[in-house]
Amino acid sequence: MQSNHSHLFTPFLQHHFHCIQFDPDSYSEQSFEQHNIFLPDTLEKAVAKRKAEFLAGRICAKASLTALGHDNFTVLNGSDRAPIWPNNVVASITHTRGIAAAIATNNTHTIGLGIDIERDMKPKQEIELQRQILHPAEFESFRGLAKHVHCPLTVIFSAKESIYKALYGTVNRFFGFDAVKLSQFDTHTLYFTLMENLHPQLSMGQTIKVFYQCTTGLVLTECEYHITSA
Known part of the structure; x- marks a missing residue:
């Protein structure tokens, strides 16, 4: 899946933020392996567009976590489908058509983060x-x-x-x-x-x-x- 770093937004929150633009039409079954990102079983039968959006979000999350020293951390989903982050990390993912972003922090005063792109x-x-x-x-x-x-x-x-x-x-x-x-x-x-x-x-x-x-x-x-x- 083709993606490139986006400079569309400069966030107000001073945490680790990563945003990309991506082409869902370039998604292939090898895309998850190419980016070393885990494809959950719940998405095995999902349409390519849904997989591409999920992957783009996880690419952003991976970059944000790497900036905090959590290299190659696999973000799994809980039973409520919410992402499970590393201990002492608070983060959020968003995606819309062709754009994805994530933000993360290990600031001990931060209890929750939320971002959304529409x-x-x-x-x-x-x-x-x-x-x-x-x-x-x-x-x-x-x-x-x-x-x-x-x-x-x-x-x-x-x-x-x-x-x-x-x-x-x-x-x-x-x-x-x-x-x-x-x-x-x-x-x-x-x-x-x-x-x-x-x-x-x-x-x-x-x-x-x-x-x-x-x-x-x-x-x-x-x-x-x-x-x-x-």
Whole structure:
């Protein structure tokens, strides 16, 4: 599978970040072996596109972990399908059509990391999917964000995906889009309010911060949950 290092984004979080652009059509059955990455049994019968996306994400994860001194660490999935990272490492993987990225840290204050890359939704989707993605009390903030970015629903959707990834290791259960709502934002940061109690350390009313950036047709969001979160 052909891939090349991408300079599409410079992340706000100062952790080890690796992003590539890849061509899923160049995927072959030898691609995993060529990159020395394990193909899980659950993907043996998956379509080539799914395998290519998984491989691209693992290539990024491998690069991020190598930067932390974990050379050739095999990232397996748990029973909940979440990646299992080395001890004392927190990380996150994302991929969309033709792009993948990973971020990792061994900072002892970091409890969870979440990143997400999305391609802009089509204008029709930006309208039709609002009630599925937005909290009922979120529409006012959403309309405000729409004055500053051309794809506000894509940004909020991506941010909520990053929040889910960052908090999942603490919450250890599924929670939906309604669990948080956008309350404030500025040029680079979104501030979400927890709308339910997710965990003793993640109670209703708590603020979760997400960095965001938009480039041509793409959105990157980053969320870090750490000990000093209030």
